[in-house]
Amino acid sequence: xxxxxxxxxxxxxxxxxxxxxxxKIFESILIISTGIIIGLFVFSIFSQNRxxxxxxxxxxxxxxxxxxxxxxxxxxxxxxxxNVSRQYLAICNDDATNPVYLQVKDAVxxxxxxxxxxxxxLTAGSCFEIYPPNKLIIQSxxxxxxxxxxxxxxxxx
Numbered sequence: 001x002x003x004x005x006x007x008x009x010x011x012x013x014x015x016x017x018x019x020x021x022x023x024k025i026f027e028s029i030l031i032i033s034t035g036i037i038i039g040l041f042v043f044s045i046f047s048q049n050r051x052x053x054x055x056x057x058x059x060x061x062x063x064x065x066x067x068x069x070x071x072x073x074x075x076x077x078x079x080x081x082x083n084v085s086r087q088y089l090a091i092c093n094d095d096a097t098n099p100v101y102l103q104v105k106d107a108v109x110x111x112x113x114x115x116x117x118x119x120x121x122l123t124a125g126s127c128f129e130i131y132p133p134n135k136l137i138i139q140s141x142x143x144x145x146x147x148x149x150x151x152x153x154x155x156x157x
Contacts, residue, residue: 064088064157069143071100071150076142080154082106084138087157091141092127095150099123100143122152 071077079091079102093100103119122128122143130136143152 062157064155067154068094069152069154071143071145071152073145073147073149076103076105076144078140079143079152080141080156082138082140083156086136086138088129088131089137089141089156090127090129090154091122091143092153092155093122093124093150094153095124095145095148097124098145098147098150100145100150100152102128102141102143104137104139105142106139124150 069077069079071079080089091102100122101119102122120128143150
């Protein structure tokens with residue numbers, strides 16, 4: 001007896017089930033592969049020290065200078081001297097309660113003294129940091145405390 005080349009209904013249903021199963025397996029493999037590729041791409045971006053803005057990397061070389069300065073409430077206190085070669089500057093207010101007001105000045109004299117509540121308010125326990133690619137302040141930076149005697153710490157290069 002010769003077998004008919006056409007599929008029976010049961011064979012046809014089995015063929016459709018196999019195709020659906022293969023399609024699901026293919027879709028799963030495609031989804032997993034896409035996730036792995038995206039994950040590797042994201043990992044490669046964030047694992048490298050790259051500047052995505054296209055600007056050149058700004059690397060600070062050499063040692064840093066660390067200093068502590070007591071800032072008074074009556075007159076301006078020099079915190080960081082003028083430095084045209086400045087690469088980095090951090091000023092930290094070590095006090096627990098009193099803020100310090102920072103001002104950029106060429107010099108502070110009796111006639112050009114600092115006034116409390118003018119300039120940049122550096123709250124207690126916080127830091128002010130400047131570094132490339134931002135514009136560096138090369139002028140002298142003075143501070144005046146709003147209450148008590150406040151110690152600020154500087155780190156600069």
